[in-house]
Amino acid sequence: MTFAMHNLQEIDARTLKxxxxxxxVLLIDVREPQEFAQSHIPEAKLMPITKxxxxxxxxxxGQKIVLQCQSGKRSTQAAHxxxxxxxxNVIHLQGGLAAWKAAGYPTQVKQSINMLRLAQILTGSFVLFGTSLGSTLTPxxxxxxxxxxxxxxxxxxxND
Incomplete structure (x- = not known):
């Protein structure tokens, strides 16, 4: 164990809350942008581990810096x-977002439409549009x- 590891603190979800x-606290989420968009702790700042x-x-x-990821592995890397x-005195959330959710604390979710659903909506609209105009204006x-x-x-x- 190196000296640096002695200064790494872990906190639980209740303490973070x-x-x-x-x-x-300034909470830094080190997951990737697509993970962050799916679900994140409110007020977390995104700083992906890959960058x-x-x-x-x-x-x-006057604020503590806490690092967080999905399970605690990447936040430990960033802390080091x-x-x-x-x-x-670097701090990371033990158990990450999974622990936060398990404790019943809120997360924010980016409401977006996935590509398959968008394709279905557009395709259905074209069929509906073509059939409607074909029966009323011209075949x-x-x-x-x-x-x-x-x-x-x-x-x-x-199957492509």
Whole structure:
């Protein structure tokens, strides 16, 4: 065990929640952007481990810096980088986001539509649009529905 490891502190989710409620902490999430978008602790600042640079970590006065990831492994790596860069008393959330969720604390989720659902909505709209216009204006619009339907069949059969 090196000297730097002696300065690495672990806290549990309850302690982090108390500190956050008292505005005593800067929480840094070191997961990747897509993980962060799916679910994150409110007020967490994203600094992915793949681009993590201790020199870019803010040093707010009067606040503790806590690192967090999904389970605690990446936040431990980031904490060691910070200790090697000269930070003292680096803290990370033991058990990470999983522990936070297990304790029943809230997370924020980015509400976005996934690509498959978007494709289904657009495809259905084209078929509906083509069929509606084909039955009211001119039968030529039915060709739009035939093209879209045929494309779906082709993609399904080819398994691409």
């Amino acid at each position: 108390q500190w956050m409620d008292q505005h005593e 993590f640079d201790p020199a870019k970590v803010p040093r707010p006065q 980088q910070m200790l090697q860069a000269g930070f003292s 030529l619009f039915v060709i739009l529905s035939i093209i879209v339907g045929g494309s779906l069949v082709l993609v399904g059969v080819s």
